[in-house]
Amino acid sequence: MRKHNSRVKHCAQRFRRLTVVGVMAVVILAIGAISVLSRQRSEADRKSQKAAATTMNTKLASQDLHQDGPAAEAQPLTDEEAQKLAGGLKGLVNQSTDGLVETQHADGSVSVNLEDRFQSVTVARVNKDGSISQSCVDNPKAAGAFFGIDPKLIDPTVDRSAKKQVQTSTVRN
Numbered sequence: 001m002r003k004h005n006s007r008v009k010h011c012a013q014r015f016r017r018l019t020v021v022g023v024m025a026v027v028i029l030a031i032g033a034i035s036v037l038s039r040q041r042s043e044a045d046r047k048s049q050k051a052a053a054t055t056m057n058t059k060l061a062s063q064d065l066h067q068d069g070p071a072a073e074a075q076p077l078t079d080e081e082a083q084k085l086a087g088g089l090k091g092l093v094n095q096s097t098d099g100l101v102e103t104q105h106a107d108g109s110v111s112v113n114l115e116d117r118f119q120s121v122t123v124a125r126v127n128k129d130g131s132i133s134q135s136c137v138d139n140p141k142a143a144g145a146f147f148g149i150d151p152k153l154i155d156p157t158v159d160r161s162a163k164k165q166v167q168t169s170t171v172r173n
Helices: 002-060 079-092 140-147
Strands: 102-104 110-112 121-126 132-137 168-171
Touching: 079 121, 079 140, 121 140, 132 140
Parallel strands: none
Antiparallel strands: 102 110, 121 132, 132 168
């Protein structure tokens, strides 16, 4: 009987050791899988952000500088360039709620897909003295004020009576 009890204790201890080792192995594998998935997801996010930034830069690069040398002056915007710039800014600083759909979830929360609206956009311009001014704008009035174009070119529903301050910073070359 003693041998039998000793053998049962030994098997139970061995089983506990195997269980602990097995659980540890599963935990280590799970941590590894999670880190691989998060790296893949973050890499995909970086690629999509880079593609979005490239698209925005392409949309906003509407004025060609007429350069004869490194210290060439920026020319004032032509009507065509102002229209092109306004068209590029229109979708980026759109703050209209028209057509946005609220989604009611089972837990009682409500969400809205903003469809790339309500963004803040970093913009820059070359001043007459060759310095560069930059700003962050989030509405048609601020964008129009920064570029010196009519905000109604960007959004025809803009009311000119209310003006928003635009903070700019200037970099001297």
